[in-house]
Amino acid sequence: MRKHNQILLQGNEASAMGAMAAGMRFFAGYPITPSTEIAEYLSIHLPQVCGTFIQMEDEISSMAAIIGASLGGVKSMTATSGPGFSLMQENLGFASMAEIPCVIVNVMRGGPSTGMPTRPGQGDVMQSRWGTHGDHPIIVLCPNSVLECYTLTIDAFNLSEKYRSPVIVLMDGIIGHMWENIVVPENIEIIERLEPEVPPEWYRPYEALPCGDIVRLAPFGEGYRFHVTGMVHDKSGFPTLIHEEIEQCLNKLISKIKNNLHDIIRIDEYRLDDADICIVAYGSVARSAKEAVDIAREEGFKAGMLRPITIWPFPRFHLEDIARKVKMIIVPEMNYGQIYGEILKSCPGKTLRITRVDGELITPDQIMEKIEEAVL
Amino acid sequence: MIRTSEAIYKYLRPDKKYPHVWCPGCGIGIVTGALVRAIERTGLTKDEIALVSGIGCSGRISTYLDFNTLHTTHGRALAFATGLKLAKPSLTVIVVMGDGDATAIGGNHLIHSCRRNINITSLIINNNIYGMTGGQYSPTTPMNHIASTAQYGSIEKTFDICKIVEACGASFVARGTAYHAKMLDALIERAINKKGFSVVEALSQCPTQYGRRNKLGGPVEMLQWYKDNAIPYPAFKKLSPDEIGEKFPIGVMTDLDEPDYLERYNRIIKEAGSEGQ
Numbered sequence: 001m002r003k004h005n006q007i008l009l010q011g012n013e014a015s016a017m018g019a020m021a022a023g024m025r026f027f028a029g030y031p032i033t034p035s036t037e038i039a040e041y042l043s044i045h046l047p048q049v050c051g052t053f054i055q056m057e058d059e060i061s062s063m064a065a066i067i068g069a070s071l072g073g074v075k076s077m078t079a080t081s082g083p084g085f086s087l088m089q090e091n092l093g094f095a096s097m098a099e100i101p102c103v104i105v106n107v108m109r110g111g112p113s114t115g116m117p118t119r120p121g122q123g124d125v126m127q128s129r130w131g132t133h134g135d136h137p138i139i140v141l142c143p144n145s146v147l148e149c150y151t152l153t154i155d156a157f158n159l160s161e162k163y164r165s166p167v168i169v170l171m172d173g174i175i176g177h178m179w180e181n182i183v184v185p186e187n188i189e190i191i192e193r194l195e196p197e198v199p200p201e202w203y204r205p206y207e208a209l210p211c212g213d214i215v216r217l218a219p220f221g222e223g224y225r226f227h228v229t230g231m232v233h234d235k236s237g238f239p240t241l242i243h244e245e246i247e248q249c250l251n252k253l254i255s256k257i258k259n260n261l262h263d264i265i266r267i268d269e270y271r272l273d274d275a276d277i278c279i280v281a282y283g284s285v286a287r288s289a290k291e292a293v294d295i296a297r298e299e300g301f302k303a304g305m306l307r308p309i310t311i312w313p314f315p316r317f318h319l320e321d322i323a324r325k326v327k328m329i330i331v332p333e334m335n336y337g338q339i340y341g342e343i344l345k346s347c348p349g350k351t352l353r354i355t356r357v358d359g360e361l362i363t364p365d366q367i368m369e370k371i372e373e374a375v376l
Numbered sequence: 377m378i379r380t381s382e383a384i385y386k387y388l389r390p391d392k393k394y395p396h397v398w399c400p401g402c403g404i405g406i407v408t409g410a411l412v413r414a415i416e417r418t419g420l421t422k423d424e425i426a427l428v429s430g431i432g433c434s435g436r437i438s439t440y441l442d443f444n445t446l447h448t449t450h451g452r453a454l455a456f457a458t459g460l461k462l463a464k465p466s467l468t469v470i471v472v473m474g475d476g477d478a479t480a481i482g483g484n485h486l487i488h489s490c491r492r493n494i495n496i497t498s499l500i501i502n503n504n505i506y507g508m509t510g511g512q513y514s515p516t517t518p519m520n521h522i523a524s525t526a527q528y529g530s531i532e533k534t535f536d537i538c539k540i541v542e543a544c545g546a547s548f549v550a551r552g553t554a555y556h557a558k559m560l561d562a563l564i565e566r567a568i569n570k571k572g573f574s575v576v577e578a579l580s581q582c583p584t585q586y587g588r589r590n591k592l593g594g595p596v597e598m599l600q601w602y603k604d605n606a607i608p609y610p611a612f613k614k615l616s617p618d619e620i621g622e623k624f625p626i627g628v629m630t631d632l633d634e635p636d637y638l639e640r641y642n643r644i645i646k647e648a649g650s651e652g653q
């Protein structure tokens with residue numbers, strides 16, 4: 001039954017609403033199925049709050065524009081799907097390197113290239129980690145419900161502000177296009193961009209602070225004249241080829257994420273306490289996996305589920321903890337095993353995969369079959 | 377006019393490790409001087425200016441000048457600048473690009489920036505070559521000229537940058553050269569003061585990668601060539617095809633008063649019933 005404060009929302013719409021609740025006031029994008037509803041929603045609602053919506057000439061410029069806007073001091077985002085996500089990679093790397101907060105929603109379709117625009121897939125998991133060239137940090141969140149489309153988009157903005165990093169919300173086409181009744185949560189904490197703590201003469205935008213604190217990003221035009229580049233830079237932001245400065249620049253970039261895994265990683269555990277079979281699933285597949293766990297339990301199998309909500313950085317420590325306790329790990333994915341491969345690194349020998357790439361979702365029955373197979 | 381030493385101390389960054397990357401005799405330094413003098417003439421403060429550049433020898437300008445500077449990716453400077461300008465309209469946004477930057481890899485952003493008539497000033501430093509990467513041919517390398525990737529002479533037609541941006545809707549279009557440095561000051565100043573999208577194409581000698589290969593002489597001869605062949609636009613229009621030969625027009629070619637992008641966007645905000653947040 002529908003409660004009075006519930007509203008019926010689509011995943012994409014919920015993500016757009018979450019973004020606005022997080023204070024996002026600049027969106028640049030290029031239409032692409034199955035993400036377009038985000039742009040359409042924002043084209044109506046951003047102007048109502050004096051925000052900016054712009055449809056750019058492609059996804060390369062969309063990604064560039066949100067970086068520019070963020071440097072203007074405005075929280076910004078774009079939304080796309082596979083082909084557009086590919087076009088964004090170079091500038092996504094720029095945001096990572098220049099440490100400019102911004103959010104990218106990628107609603108995954110099936111298959112490589114144009115693939116299956118109207119069918120879901122999870123084929124961009126590795127691209128979201130390694131799509132842009134060079135070692136770089138990234139944060140990727142993966143919602144499995146309409147409610148999470150809302151809350152994780154807010155989370156994405158918070159993490160992006162906190163760690164001065166691009167954050168990707170990786171949904172699959174099912175989640176983006178799914179409709180659910182949700183109660184829009186109130187009073188979610190929003191992290192705002194704060195002004196630098198030091199006067200302009202003291203400002204070094206890329207300095208490594210003691211205790212791993214991250215220098216606040218000054219908006220352009222407020223007296224803090226500094227340089228932003230995608231080149232390896234010194235602590236003031238200027239290109240450098242001095243060995244120590246190069247190392248400092250790149251180490252700082254990686255360690256700001258690596259040293260804060262406890263804060264960045266979100267997971268969901270379901271009936272894992274006494275489990276000896278662990279299903280690892282994310283996005284829409286986690287919904288089937290949860291159902292499969294319940295069926296398995298009814299049939300006497302001790303199954304449980306680990307759902308990485310933050311898929312990058314990968315919750316390796318959580319997984320390894322669980323792996324010590326269970327006999328078998330099963331990884332269902334709408335791809336050929338991208339997270340499966342990641343799990344193999346930690347737990348070879350007891351990990352099985354379920355792959356489905358025909359544009360259909362993975363069903364609880366399919367997972368059940370694998371559980372039965374694993375136990376035999 | 378601001379004295380050179382004054383301009384240097386006022387606008388160049390003291391804390392950057394010089395020397396700069398440009399070759400001796402390169403025209404980009406002259407264009408940089410013109411840009412700085414033009415900015416001085418507008419009376420804008422350094423804090424009010426964002427200088428956005430692409431990748432190339434030209435793109436390095438942003439490193440040396442003391443503004444809010446953004447050194448972007450190859451070809452994408454205008455797209456970054458679009459986001460910045462819309463997010464913070466109070467900034468005066470100036471974009472510096474090379475010919476390859478602006479018209480090859482970034483051609484799409486150039487034509488759409490014109491079409492939107494967004495209030496940004498672009499300075500395209502056209503040296504007819506990909507300077508930074510070692511002299512490969514660009515969309516403005518003249519037909520039959522030699523480049524490191526056109527060893528038998530380029531067989532591609534060249535872009536006329538001014539004609540393209542005019543056709544695409546830029547509000548202000550002008551061409552200058554590194555030889556006509558004082559004129560360049562004035563053109564850039566007018567472009568900055570112009571509301572809407574403005575383009576100044578600055579022809580600039582690249583003796584190292586373009587001049588040498590094509591036996592155009594050193595920087596002096598290349599500057600001399602600009603002097604000999606540049607014709608003020610009004611006079612150029614009167615030339616017969618026979619008289620034109622290698623000659624090209626300089627000066628202001630388009631100067632329109634049209635609503636810019638933000639003016640139109642404000643209409644949307646009104647219509648959307650803004651809650652004034």
Ligand SMILES: Cc1ncc(C[n+]2csc(CCOP(=O)(O)OP(=O)(O)O)c2C)c(N)n1
Nearest residue numbers: 431432433434450474475476477506507508
């Ligand atoms: C995506 C991408 N492709 C290629 C390059 C290599 N690249 C750097 S500068 C440049 C050309 C520069 O030519 P131009 O824009 O005319 O600037 P100039 O150096 O002549 O001032 C190229 C091809 C790059 N940096 N990025």
Ligand code: SF4
Nearest residue numbers: 398399402433507582
């Ligand atoms: S290569 Fe050409 S454009 Fe680049 S700095 Fe040298 S002379 Fe100037």
Ligand SMILES: [Mg+2]
Nearest residue numbers: 474475505507
């Ligand atoms: Mg060039």
